[in-house]
Amino acid sequence: MPKVKERDKSCDHLFASGHTACPGCGQSLAVRLVLRAAGRNVIVVNSTGCLEIFSSKYGESSWEVPYIHSLFENIAAVASGVESALKATGRLDDVRVIAMGGDGATADIGFGAISGMMERGHDVLYVCYDNEAYMNTGIQRSGCTPHYARTTTSPPGKASLGNWRPKKDLPQIILAHGVPYVATATVGYYADLDKKVKRALSIRGPKYIQVHVPCPLGWGSDSSRTIELAKIAANSGLFPLYEVDHGELKVRRFGKKIPVEEYLNMQVRFRHLFGKDGARAEVHEIQAVADANIEKYGLMAK
Amino acid sequence: MPKKMLQGCRAIAEMVTLCRPKVVSAYPITPQTIIVEELAQIVANGDLSAEFVNVEGEHSAASLVLGASATGVRVFTATSSQGLLLMGEVVFNIAGMRLPVVMVNANRSVSAPLNIWNDQQDSMIMRDSGWIQFYAENNQEACDLILQAYRIAEDHRVMLPVMVCADGFVLPHAYENVDMPSQEDVDAFLPPFESMYRLDPDSPLTMGAFAEPDKYMETRxxxxRALEGAVPIIEDVARDFTKTFNRTSYGLFEEYRMDDAATVVVVLGSMAGTVKEVVDELRAQGQKVGLLRLITYRPLPVEALYRALSNAEDIVVMEKALSLGSSGPLATDLRAIFQSRPANPRISGFVIGLGGRDVTINDISDSISKAHQQVVETDFVALRDDMELEGINA
Known part of the structure; x- marks a missing residue:
């Protein structure tokens, strides 16, 4: 741990403090880590959402790198335009373009533009900060909201147990475009995220990294346990950490599987799955999803 | 330069090429499509050094040129009708971000019912977006306005996008003799784009910040103010164009036989050709009729229009657009100009030629006669008489 702190001191802070993110915000930490890995020679294109709001208020920008926000659903197209302009003026060898969107901007409203950007092969790294709902507008369900999670638009009630569908598998959908690099990462594992950002930026063409970022406000979790929660999500198998580098799958394995119940119990958004008699059957369904991921990706260390 | 017989789409594409954009992006929609097909071929032939990007929709076409413009290069896009509506959110965003994007809109009606033919309802919907809007009468003018559009948009006193509107099919698909300037003359008239601010790691800045209630109003x-200030700049650029290319460019509007005119017809775009015929006929009969063809619709050149129209007794606005539930937008604008000023002409509004219906000489002269009898608030010209038009409410 002290080692990390030492490194921290010597690093440039390209994402300055003083922004207005909530305490324990996983996304703000991840942005700082992504930029630290990427360095100064980048242009960031950011969708409307929490990140844009807490970092880019007029006169109070946190961005020490060139930054543009346009709209909610169009960052993949704006980033394609930035890249095209750099290409047309011979500057693409020196500058990297990074698009940053939330899970709603990526999985839902901006999905067509992202598919277009990936298919056309623009030299852009797209980073999706996945906090599993529309947090900026007040915790509404997105395509990345997990099965049975409570959001304000998938509330549990007499006739509902929360979100009625499993989480959309975005990394695999992006992978189907035939792009050279797709990875999942988490704010819980800094070194892994750092490595993946650096690897992605060393590759020309479209790249995609989905970073799992707990949201204490939206998930009803303890703001002091964001990193711990992120690690548990990975080590339960619910958010598998892997990368597909030119077709080769590499997995971050864990030695001890953490039961999903431990993860769910840390969050108010899953509280309705636990009654007086303990966990409902749906918790076992969620465990089955985690187990299937462990099996599919080989997440357990042998 | 010798004149060339060109299809409108080709002429527009050649003029865009002469303006040397570095990024072109568009999505196909009738009747704009051939413009971007031509540009794709020009880039494929190596005759324009630019990135030509096929996107998955107009929202992305506008977003892509937005991003490229913010990175400091000259850009071009073109669209029409539903495409412009789909872009709508980005159209407003481009103006708010003060990016000098130039777009050609091949004017077409809006759905439903689906109709691919010409009217000007599409661009009228965007009149409040902060873009400068020009309406061309013919292909020569469409080309000339594209060249001027870049110079005006990129002027550091303006820094706003420009939409050059060309009546769908009537212009883009028609063959006309077009005088295409030389590259040298265009380069002299239009210097390379020098952005005031651009995305560059050497001098990082934040673009598209969000503004709270204490700042937002000032941006609007x-x-x-920039649009008001653009009026004299548009006039200056038109004068310089006229001098450089030895061909008249009117800037704000064209006045046709307006001396002593008691009745002035006001139109936008290609309809003016037919109106000129009517004016000539009526003049031959001794009627004092003239035409004011408005080119610069936004910014609306209020003072110049007042001066030009204040001696008229009757103003007859004929327009291919309508604010449903209200009146024609141009008629409304002209009525507003005279509301607070001493001259008090009678202003009649006629909606004509929607969805590609032919605009005939008789339609125009009949409308003028009608306006002479009494002021017309909003009249639909040449409606069919063989359809049950009140049916849906019956």
Whole structure:
């Protein structure tokens, strides 16, 4: 741990403090880590959402790198335009373009533009900060909201147990475009995220990294346990950490599987799955999803 | 330069090429499609050094040129009708971000019912977006306006996008003799784009910041001031164009046989050709009729229009657009100009040629006669008489 702190001191802070993110915000930490890995020679294109709001208020920008926000659903197209302009003026060898969107901007409203950007092969790294709902507008369900999670638009009630569908598998959908690099990462594992950002930026063409970022406000979790929660999500198998580098799958394995119940119990958004008699059957369904991921990706260390 | 017989789409594409954009992006929609097909071929032939990007929709076409413009290069896009509506959110965003994007809109009706033919309802919907809007009468003018559009948009006193509107099919698909200037003359008239601010790691800046209630209003005020300030700049650029290329460019509007005119017809775009015929006929009969063809619709050149129209007794606005539930937008604008000023002409509004219906000489002269009898609030010209038009409410 002290080692990390030492490194921290010597690093440039390209994402300055003083922004207005909530305490324990996983996304703000991840942005700082992504930029630290990427360095100064980048242009960031950011969708409307929490990140844009807490970092880019007029006169109070946190961005020490060139930054543009346009709209909610169009960052993949704006980033394609930035890249095209750099290409047309011979500057693409020196500058990297990074698009940053939330899970709603990526999985839902901006999905067509992202598919277009990936298919056309623009030299852009797209980073999706996945906090599993529309947090900026007040915790509404997105395509990345997990099965049975409570959001304000998938509330549990007499006739509902929360979100009625499993989480959309975005990394695999992006992978189907035939792009050279797709990875999942988490704010819980800094070194892994750092490595993946650096690897992605060393590759020309479209790249995609989905970073799992707990949201204490939206998930009803303890703001002091964001990193711990992120690690548990990975080590339960619910958010598998892997990368597909030119077709080769590499997995971050864990030695001890953490039961999903431990993860769910840390969050108010899953509280309705636990009654007086303990966990409902749906918790076992969620465990089955985690187990299937462990099996599919080989997440357990042998 | 010798004149060339060109299809409108080709002429527009050749003029865009002469303006040397570095990024072109568009999505196909009738009747704009051939413009971007031509540009794709020009780039494929190596005759324009630019990135030509096929996107998955107009929202992305506008977003892509937005990003490229913010990175400091000259850009071009073109669209029409539903495409412009789909872009709508980005159209407003481009103006708010003060990016000098130039777009050609091949004017077409809006759905439903689906109709691919010409009217000007599409661009009228965007009149409040902060873009400068030009309406061309013919392909020569469409080309000339594209060249001027870049110079005006990129002027550091303006820094606003420009939409050059060309009546769908009537212009883009028609063959006309077009005088295409030389590259040398265009380069002299239009210097390379020098952005005031661009995305560059050497000098990082934040673009597209969000503004709270204590700042937002000022941004709108600044756009309003820039648009007002663009009026004399548009006039200057038109004068310089006329001098450089030895061909008249009118800037704000063209006045046709307006001396002593008691009745002035006001139109936008290609309809003016037919109106000129009517004016000539009526003049031959001794009627004092003239035409004011408005080119610069936004910013609306209020003072110049007042001066030009204040001696008229009757103003007859004929327009291919309508604010459903209200009146024709141009008629409304002209009525507003005279509301607070001493001259008090009678202003009649006629909606004509929607969805590609032919605009005939008789339609125009009949409308003028009608306006002479009494002021017309909003009249649909040449409606069919063989359809049950009140049916849906019956």
């Amino acid at each position: 005020y600044m756009i309003q």
